[in-house]
Amino acid sequence: MKRYKFFCIAALLLLCVQARAQYLSDYTGRPYYLKTNDGIQGSELLTDNWLKGTVDFANGKTANAILNYNVYGDELLFKSPQDSSVQAFVDPVKSFSIKGITLEGSDQTDMNFSNGFPAVDDQTAKTFYQVVGDGKVKLLHYYKKKVQESTGFASQVTTKTFITATSYYLFADNKMTKIKPSQKTILAALSDKADKIQEYVKANKVDFKSDAALAKLFSYYSSL
Template sequence: MTLSKTFNFRFLILIACLFQVENAMSQAGAGGNMLLNDNLGRPIAGREYVDIKGSPFLTEDWIKGIVKLENGDTFKDIDLKLNVKDYILLFKGKNNEALAFVKKPLEFRLYDRLFRTGYNLADKSDQNAYYEVLYDGGAKLLKLISKDIKEAREYNSATTTKTFVETAKYYIAIDGNSLVEITRSKNSILGALKGPKVEQVKKYLSENKLNLKDDADLVKIFAYYDSI
C-alpha cells in the first residue's frame, strides 16, 4: 500500500469514528438513555416525618424505573421512590442517599406503571402532582394517589396518634391536559364523557358485567370509547 493510500485509509477511519461519536451524542441529547450522576440531584429539603405511623412513599422499596425530565433527558434503569405526600420523585445516589431531581421529571415508569405530571385542574390544586396513567389514549384515565396525615385519639387517652392514610381520586382528560374528576360509578363516567359516543358506551356498560371498582375494568371502558 502506497503512502498516499495509507493516509487516505486512516483519514476515512477517523471520519467514521467522529461520525459515530457525534451520532451517539445527538441521540443522548434527543432523549436517549444517559448516565445519571449525583450532580443532577439535590439533598431532600423540608421537614422530616417523625412519630407518624406508616410512610409518605408509594412503595417502601426502591424500584427500577425510567425517567424523562423537563429538558428531554431520559434515564433508564435507576432506583426510584415516589413521595405521594409531597409529590417528590427521588432517586438513589451513589452512596445510597435519597436525592431529588434538580430538573423536574415530567413522566416516569415504575415497572409497568406510568406516572405523569402537567395536568390542569379547575381549582388549580395539585399542580405538581404525579398522576398514574391507567389508560393513555384519546381519552386518558388517570389515578391520583396521595397520602395525608390523620390524627386520632383513643377514648380516655391524652395521646394523639398520627398515621399516613392513602386515598385515590380518578380523573379523565379528553381535550388536552384539562381534567374532570369522576367517581367509579356509571353515572359519573357517562356524565364526564363527551359527544355521540356516550350512548354507545352506555350500551356497552349495560351489556357487560364490569366491576367499576376495579381499575382493569375501568380501563376497558375507555379503550372501548376510543375504539368507536
Template sequence: MKRWLLIGCMLTVSVTRLSAQAGAALLSKGADGNPVFEKSYTDVQGSPYLQEDWAIGSVVLKSDKSYTGVALKYDQVKDELLFRNEKNEMNTFVQPVKSFNINSRKDNSQLVFRNGFAPAKGATESSYYQVLADGKVQLLFRNVKKVRKDKAYNSATTVLTIEEYPNYFIAKNGVPVSIKKNEKAVLEAIGGDSAALTAYIRSNKLNVKNDEDLVKLIVYCNSLTPEGK
C-alpha cells in the same frame, strides 16, 4: 446446571445495580439534587410512598433532559419524586420533572406518571397523575395521601396515621374530570358515541368498577376515534 443458573442470576442483579448507579451518578453531577431527610415521617403509621422500597425507573425533566436506570421513590404525601444518588442519599430534583416511569415491585410492570394537566379537585399543573390508559381520552389516577393527627382524651401522645384518598379522572385535551367508578358517570365523562361504548361493555361483560375493565373501555374508546381526528 444449577451453577450456571446461579451465575446468570448474579449477573442480572449486577447489571441492574450498575444501571441504577450509573443513572444516579449522572444526576449527582452538578446541582441536580437536594438532600432529603425522612424525619417528618418518624413514628407515622402507614407509608407515605407509592412503594416503600426503591425501584428502578426513568425521568424526563421539563427541559426534556432525560435519565434512565435511576432508583426512584414517589412521596404521595408531598407529591414529590425522589432519587437515590451514588452515595445512597435521598434527593429531590432541582429541575422540575415532567414525567417519570417506575417499575412496579408487585409485577415488574411500568407505572407511568405525568403532570402538566389543568388544575382539578385540589391538584395543580405540577401534580402527578398515574396514566392508566393513554390516547385522545385518558384514564388518570391520583392516590392522595395525608398525615392525620389524633390525640386520645387526656393523653399527651399524638398518633400520626397516613390516610389515602384515591381519585379517578377522565381527561380530554389535558383537562381532567373527576369520576365515580360507575357506568353512568364514566360514559358522561367520555362523551361521544355512548351507544357503542355501552354495547362494548355488555358484549364483553365489563365492570367499570374494576380497573382492568375500565382501562379496556378507554382503550376501545380511543380505537373508535384515533388521535388527530
C-alpha cells in the same frame, strides 16, 4: 476507504454509548428528608419498595433510576447510585413510570404519572396524576396523603399517622372533571363512540372498579 468506513462505524458506536450513558445517568439530585423520620407512623411514599423506573424531564431528557413517589409532598424521589441516599431531582420532572408496583388502591403493576393538567380543587399544574386511561379523553387517578392525629382513650399521647385518599378525574377538552368511576360516568365520557364502547363493555365484562380494566377500555376507545 476501509479506514474511513472503520472510522465512521467507530464514531457511531461511540455516539450510541454516549447516548446510552446519558439516558441512564444524566440527572442530578439534592438530599431529601423524609417526614417519616419525625416519628409519623406509616409512610408518605407511594410504595414501601423502591423500584426501577423511567423519568422524562421538562427539558426533554430521559433517565432511568430507582424511584419512589412522595405522595405527601407530591415529589418524585430516587436512590442515589453512589450511596443509596434519598434524593429529589433538581431538574423539573414532566412524567415518570414505575414498573412492578403493588398498591392496595390499584390493580395496575406498571404505572405512568404525569403533570401539566389544569389546576382543580387543591391541585395545581405541577400535581402528578397516575394516567390510567390515555388518549383524547384521559382517566386520571389522584393519590393524596395527609397526617391524621389521634389520642388513645386512656392516654394523653397524640399519635400521627399518614393516611391515603384517592380520587379520579376525567381530562377532556382541557377541562378536569372529578368523578367516581362507574359504567354511567365512563360511558358518558366516551359517548361519541357509544355503540362500540357498549359492545366492548358487554363482551369483556368490564369491571369499572379495576384500573387495569379501565386502562384497556380507554386504550380501545383511543384506537377507534
